[in-house]
Amino acid sequence: MTRKSGDASRSTIRDVAARAGVSASTVSRVLGGVYPVSAATRGRVMRAVRELDYVADARAKAIAGVGTPTLAFVLEDITGPSFAHMAHGVEREATRLGHLCLVCSTEGDVRHELEFVEMMRAQRAAAVILVGGTADTPEYRERTHRMADSLASAGSRLVLCGRPPLDPGAPVAVIEYDNEGGAYTLVAHVLAQGHRRVLFLGGRTDHTTALGRERGYLAAHRARGLTPDPALLLHGDFTRDAGHRLMQQALKDGLDFTAVVASTDMVAAGALTALHEAGLSVPGDVSLAGYDDIPFARDLHPALTTVHVPYEELGRLAVRTALEHTPGAPDEHLLLGTHVVVRDSVGPPPAHWSR
Amino acid sequence: MTRKSGDASRSTIRDVAARAGVSASTVSRVLGGVYPVSAATRGRVMRAVRELDYVADARAKAIAGVGTPTLAFVLEDITGPSFAHMAHGVEREATRLGHLCLVCSTEGDVRHELEFVEMMRAQRAAAVILVGGTADTPEYRERTHRMADSLASAGSRLVLCGRPPLDPGAPVAVIEYDNEGGAYTLVAHVLAQGHRRVLFLGGRTDHTTALGRERGYLAAHRARGLTPDPALLLHGDFTRDAGHRLMQQALKDGLDFTAVVASTDMVAAGALTALHEAGLSVPGDVSLAGYDDIPFARDLHPALTTVHVPYEELGRLAVRTALEHTPGAPDEHLLLGTHVVVRDSVGPPPAHWSR
DNA sequence: AACACCATGGCAACCGGTTCCCTGGACGGA
DNA sequence: TCCGTCCAGGGAACCGGTTGCCATGGTGTT
Numbered sequence: 001m002t003r004k005s006g007d008a009s010r011s012t013i014r015d016v017a018a019r020a021g022v023s024a025s026t027v028s029r030v031l032g033g034v035y036p037v038s039a040a041t042r043g044r045v046m047r048a049v050r051e052l053d054y055v056a057d058a059r060a061k062a063i064a065g066v067g068t069p070t071l072a073f074v075l076e077d078i079t080g081p082s083f084a085h086m087a088h089g090v091e092r093e094a095t096r097l098g099h100l101c102l103v104c105s106t107e108g109d110v111r112h113e114l115e116f117v118e119m120m121r122a123q124r125a126a127a128v129i130l131v132g133g134t135a136d137t138p139e140y141r142e143r144t145h146r147m148a149d150s151l152a153s154a155g156s157r158l159v160l161c162g163r164p165p166l167d168p169g170a171p172v173a174v175i176e177y178d179n180e181g182g183a184y185t186l187v188a189h190v191l192a193q194g195h196r197r198v199l200f201l202g203g204r205t206d207h208t209t210a211l212g213r214e215r216g217y218l219a220a221h222r223a224r225g226l227t228p229d230p231a232l233l234l235h236g237d238f239t240r241d242a243g244h245r246l247m248q249q250a251l252k253d254g255l256d257f258t259a260v261v262a263s264t265d266m267v268a269a270g271a272l273t274a275l276h277e278a279g280l281s282v283p284g285d286v287s288l289a290g291y292d293d294i295p296f297a298r299d300l301h302p303a304l305t306t307v308h309v310p311y312e313e314l315g316r317l318a319v320r321t322a323l324e325h326t327p328g329a330p331d332e333h334l335l336l337g338t339h340v341v342v343r344d345s346v347g348p349p350p351a352h353w354s355r
Numbered sequence: 356m357t358r359k360s361g362d363a364s365r366s367t368i369r370d371v372a373a374r375a376g377v378s379a380s381t382v383s384r385v386l387g388g389v390y391p392v393s394a395a396t397r398g399r400v401m402r403a404v405r406e407l408d409y410v411a412d413a414r415a416k417a418i419a420g421v422g423t424p425t426l427a428f429v430l431e432d433i434t435g436p437s438f439a440h441m442a443h444g445v446e447r448e449a450t451r452l453g454h455l456c457l458v459c460s461t462e463g464d465v466r467h468e469l470e471f472v473e474m475m476r477a478q479r480a481a482a483v484i485l486v487g488g489t490a491d492t493p494e495y496r497e498r499t500h501r502m503a504d505s506l507a508s509a510g511s512r513l514v515l516c517g518r519p520p521l522d523p524g525a526p527v528a529v530i531e532y533d534n535e536g537g538a539y540t541l542v543a544h545v546l547a548q549g550h551r552r553v554l555f556l557g558g559r560t561d562h563t564t565a566l567g568r569e570r571g572y573l574a575a576h577r578a579r580g581l582t583p584d585p586a587l588l589l590h591g592d593f594t595r596d597a598g599h600r601l602m603q604q605a606l607k608d609g610l611d612f613t614a615v616v617a618s619t620d621m622v623a624a625g626a627l628t629a630l631h632e633a634g635l636s637v638p639g640d641v642s643l644a645g646y647d648d649i650p651f652a653r654d655l656h657p658a659l660t661t662v663h664v665p666y667e668e669l670g671r672l673a674v675r676t677a678l679e680h681t682p683g684a685p686d687e688h689l690l691l692g693t694h695v696v697v698r699d700s701v702g703p704p705p706a707h708w709s710r
Numbered sequence: 711a712a713c714a715c716c717a718t719g720g721c722a723a724c725c726g727g728t729t730c731c732c733t734g735g736a737c738g739g740a
Numbered sequence: 741t742c743c744g745t746c747c748a749g750g751g752a753a754c755c756g757g758t759t760g761c762c763a764t765g766g767t768g769t770t
Contacts, residue, residue, distance in 0.1 A: 010479070010509045012756060023720050028758055035759090036717065053505055058477035059414040059422075060756035063725050067414075068474070078446065084439045091433065091460050095467075100474070102457040105446050112450075119423070119455070122413035124365070150408055154365045240650050269654035276656055295595050299624035301631055301656040367726060378750050383728055390729095393748060415726035418755050713769085720763080725756105733750080740743090 011052040020048040031056065062124070069126040070100045071319065074116050076108050076132045080238065081266070081294040082311050086131060086161070089315025097323055099126060110143075117147050121154055127322035131161040133209030141166050148172040159322045161314060164208045165333060173321045175334045177314060179209055182307040182338035183216025184223075186289055187261055189305075189340055191224055193348045195259040195287060198228065201246050201271055202235045203263050210238070213263045213291060232257060236267070243270025251278050258286060258349035265290035265297045265306055272300055272345075283347035293341050302344035309338050366407040375403040386411065417479070424481040425455045426674065429471050431463050431487045435593065436621070436649040437666050441486060441516070444670025452678055454481060465498075472502050476509055482677035486516040488564030496521050503527040514677045516669060519563045520688060528676045530689045532669060534564055537662040537693035538571025538616070539578075541644055544660070544695055545614050546579055548703045550642060553583065554612040556601050556622050557590045565593070568618045568646060587612060591622070598625030606633050613641060613704035620645035620652045620661055627655055627700075638702035648696050657699035664693050 017024045022041060029035035030045040037045075048054070061067045073090045075083045087103055094101040102120075106112040113130070120128045128151060134140060145166050148158040152171035160166075165174040190198055200217050203210025214233070221228045234250060236242035243262055247270065250257070260275075262268035268290030275282055282288050282302055290297060293308035314336060321332050372379045377396060384390035385400040392400075403409070416422045428445045430438045442458055449456040457475075461467040468485070475483045483506060489495060500521050503513040507526035515521075520529040545553055555572050558565025569588070576583045589605060591597035598617055602625065605612070615630075617623035623645030630637055637643050637657055645652060648663035669691060676687050 013758095014756080024757080025721080025759075026719055029719085032758080035719095038718065041719080053508060055473065055477045055509075057418065057479060057756055058474070059417045059479065060725090061477075061758080062414045063412065063418060063727085064756085064758045065725065066758065077443065078433065079436075079439050079443050081434075081436070081439075084434050084436075087458075088432065088434050088460065091458070092462075095459075100457065101459070102455065103442075103446070104450075104456070105443065107447075118410065119413070122410045122416075123455075124412060124414065150410075153408060154410075240654060266651070269651045272656070273654045273658070296621070296624045296651060299595060299628045299655065301627070303628070368728095369726080379727080380729075380751080381749055384749085387728080390749095391747065396748080412726055415755090416728080418757085419726085419728045420755065421728065711770100715766105715768085717766085718764085721761090723760085724758085728754085730753085731751090734748095736745105736747085738743105738745085740741100 011054050013054075013056065016045065016048045016052055016054050019052065020044040068098065068100050070102065070120075070123055071322070072102050072104065072116070072120040072123070072125045072128045073315075074104045074106060074113060074120075074128060074130050076106055078103065078105055082292045082309065083132065085294075085311035086315040086318075089312035089317075090129060090319055091315075092312075093316040093319040097319065099319075099323070114143070114147075117151070117158075121150055121156065124154065125156055127157040127159060127319075129159045129161055129318045129322060130163060131318075132163065133203075133207045133212075134163060135206035136164040136208050136211075137206075140164075144172075145170045155327075157322050157325055159318050161318045162209060171331060173318075173325065173332045175314060175318050175321060175332075175336065177309050177336040178338050179212030180216040180219065182291065182309070182340070183213040183261075183263075184220045185216075185340050186291070186305075186307050187217045187220035188223065189342070190259050190261060190287060190289060190346055191220060191226070193259075193287065193346060195349050196226065197232060197257040197259075199232045199250060199255060199257040199260045200228075200234065201243055201260060201262040201267050202233060203238050203267075205235050210235075210263055217261060231255065238264045238266060240266045240270040243267030244274050245270070247271035247274035248277075251275075251280075259346065260286060260288045262288070262290050265292045265294045265304060268297075268304055268306070269300060272304075283345055285350055287346040287349070289346050297341075298343070300345070305343045305346040306341055307338050308341050310336060366409050368409075368411065371400065371403045371407055371409050374407065375399040423453065423455050425457065425475075425478055426677065427457050427459065427471070427475040427478070427480045427483045428670075429459045429461060429468060429475075429483060429485050431461055433458065433460055437619075437647045437664065438487065440649075440666035441670040441673075444667035444672075445484060445674055446670075447667075448671040448674040452674065454674075454678070469498070469502075472506070472513075476505055476511065479509065480511055482512040482514060482674075484514045484516055484673045484677060485518060486673075487518065488558075488562045488567075489518060490561035491519040491563050492561075495519075499527075500525045510682075512677050512680055514673050516673045517564060526686060528673075528680065528687045530669060530673055530676060530687075530691065532664050532691040533693050534567030535571040535574065537646065537664070537695070538568040538618075539575045540571075540695050541646070541660075541662050542572045542575035542616055543578065544697070545616060545642060545644060545701055546575060546581070548614075548642065548701060550614040550704050551581065552587060552612040552614075554587045554605060554610060554615045555583075555589065556598055556615060556617040556626055557588060558593050558618050558622075560590050565590075565618055572616060586610065593619045593621060595621045595625040598622030599629050600625070602626035602629035603632075606630075614701070615641060615643045617643070617645050620647045620649045620659060623652075623659055623661070624655060627659075638700055640705055642701040642704070644701050652696075653698065655700070660698045660701040661696055662693050663696050665691060
């Protein structure tokens, strides 16, 4: 059985027109659907389209002003479960609203980020969603403000998601989730169990998400009139391996603590394994909490007490905010709430532990 | 401080030309970089570009034949860790080779898949990578063969990744990883520990990936002269929740088994929790194994014995295969190997267990 | 039978770029 | 001083579509 011949490499609208014995405009109109065309002509055109397996070039359509709009989602690494869930939300909502969605990973490199945004501006993307914490330096604000202006002046739109907001006046929508508040409530919960020496496995020291969670940790202590021991603040990546390594080191250094708060469920997972390897029981000997509430937080043993962040919802919201923005309207700034999910990994400190 | 004015909504090359007092062709040449242009002219043009914050329209460039090529990655759900790792590999390799990369989720819906491929053909994507198992029906082969032909005749290329191959003759590259072989070795390892009643938590019964792993399970039994009890084959989704539910059900039904092989680490995670909830110890009372070797398989307790699949490598390979294909060359068909990672979740069956 | 009118489809301009081809002017050599 | 050459830059065609405007021909009405 021979397949459709697929003769030419790619057929144009004029090829179709020639084969159907009509002009290019007629083909365009038949395909467009609204303009009145006689049944006979329509039939001939459609046959030619089928025979040539013709599809109109989306770029040409776009340039003529009748394209599928595009939306870009720029993140650090799709491999992180929380980012993946946001990407999922973004993608779903974008296709639901009839937009094409491209995903770019920056691998944490600022230059990649710049390149991508420039590329998206060239693609005339309807919006660019930038997601994930970053270093909140004057240089960052300056650079991102410039991006926002560039995009805005091209009729596009920048949305910051889980990123520090810029100076008021930047044409940018910001959607944050409450890192500090979530960590505050979580640590308060841990302290309420009676813990007084709580190890914090933080992220990179210049990373806003990490810092927000760290601030929550500190604030919860202060609210109880406690001053946490600076030696209990450790820093690393948001990865399983970092959590594992940091925890091992803390144990080896003989740090004195009865609970561990990790700045990410992934970090908590690594830490948990290190605790198990050291023969410690959780929460019997040490309590442990995470942050993000990724799906398998439930499947750690003990099930991980953590902070739920509505990542997928966040992604959907970002898209809607970006696309529904009417030029001239005030820029939105949303702060989504989070809540603690109490499971089994946090309990009272061991009775034999003497402060 | 006032920002760049961003006067017009989006400036064209002619705007730049007018402002620099030259023709559009000159601007194009300055930006192109190769054609000789006097320093003075170049300066004026560059200044105009900066002042207008001009970026050439990528779609217009594409249509003129000088664009950044695009590559599409179509998967079921970015939320699955293994897919996320593949997507990561694809994305990295694509940008490394100077391609734009768009990611589409089908949510498992065949119509979405068709739509996306059609859309990518319209985008004149250099390649479309279709990933993940599916139902291997005649209808699937027919439909996918048509896609392959369509893309090929448009000068593009279809790559199937972890998907059943088509009839020989379809212009398609296929990259598989050995589901059956991996499961065979894994189950052989379990049987070698002395287990004789091994529960299999399979995927959907029409899903090639799931079926491949199931075949490996069966083959490993046959190789030992064993016939597995059909009652020990359970089926569900590739999710944590499915694993949890299936395991609960199996325990409630009083199924007789000493080991569990899950067709996915996610499924294994859910199953593990169900076992713990039932007060069973792993591997003391029941052994458990997974498949995929996602990063936190190590952090389950006990650490999960599983089959490693080089997902990121798979993604990179798919891109390279797609882009390096010279028309007319024979279509590639790769089968990547997998290997068992032995950790702590599989041990001998309990001594008191009488076959 | 003549007129008006409407349905149909072709021509050409346009979207925003690139590039071939050609011209005008500067400069060097005879 | 005159001519040949070379270089910089402009004009126009083209990429593959869409769409406003107009011509044509068939039909209905009086």
